[in-house]
Amino acid sequence: MVKFEQYSGVLFDLHGVIADSSQYHLQAWHQLADELGIAWSSTLNETLLGMDRPEAVVTILKAGHRLDQYSEEERRKLGEHKNQMYLELISHMSPVDVLPGIIDFLDELKAQHYGVVLASASVNAPLEIKKMQLENYFPLIVDPATLSHNKPDPEIYQRAAEMLKLPSDKCIGIEDSKTGLTAVNRSGALSVGVGETAEIASATVKFHSTNELTLAGIREQIDRH
CATH class of the missing domain: 1.10.150.240 (Putative phosphatase; domain 2)
Structure with missing residues (x-):
């Protein structure tokens, strides 16, 4: 049985989750x-x-x-x-491009000592994180150039979990697309989908917007399962 307490790492997609780039x-x-x-x-x-x-x-x-x-x-x-x-x-990106609620959620994860990794397929992800002034939240970023397979293959999320020295099933993966959520689910991490209902149908935990992302909200949906 899945329990909220088993998770200690959070793996983030970038586009549609942290920024609308x-x-x-x-x-x-x-x-x-x-x-x-x-x-x-x-x-x-x-x-x-x-x-x-x-x-x-x-x-x-x-x-x-x-x-x-x-x-x-x-x-x-x-x-x-x-x-x-x-x-x-x-080149014109700035902190105003960070989606609503994400800074508060990242602060909550930091306060609760969760490990955090960026798992984006974009080779430009480090630049985007820098433009949005989020480097302190994401010291760990998977380099997609080192991977053999792209999403929906689970490799990027397996690598992200390895960077935290955690098994995938101790991590939460946050995505906004069918392709990304397939990768999270295949990796064994808990899938959290943010966005339109049809796009995130395969997620275990679902939120309509990034503004709803909280640890309490994730816990509540896990407990309901």
Whole structure:
């Protein structure tokens, strides 16, 4: 039986959980598609979030039936070009981009001596954390470049738990997407979903917004299970 007391680590996704920087990613991907003459669609808008850069480039090129026109090296350069556009967009990030309630929750975790790790698929996560002045909360950040598999594979959450020297089942993983929650669930961590009902259906603990995130709120839902 799951008990709240067994958890001593919290593993955070970034986009949609700590900051709404996913909008900048989509804007940069949209710009790349426009430059390539590939029509943007609601499908691309929904599927690109959470993908790593090479996978996203392939997805956009496939949408425009252009994949066979680009070598692997050319696709890599397209990804780098998108990243430069993204870096320009997030250069304006600041503490005002932190989602509601997150600072209070991080302060609560610190006061209660929980271990905290950032488990984001974005290689730019350390820069975003710095822009939002959250470095003191996240001394530990998984480097996605060291991983073999991206979400929904559980590797990133298993690595995050290892950084805390904890087994995954002693950790709580917080996500806002189906893909991310699949990764958390597969890792063995307790899944906490934040966001729209359909998107977080697979989470064990569910909140509509980051403003609701508290240890007491997590405990209450675990006890109900």
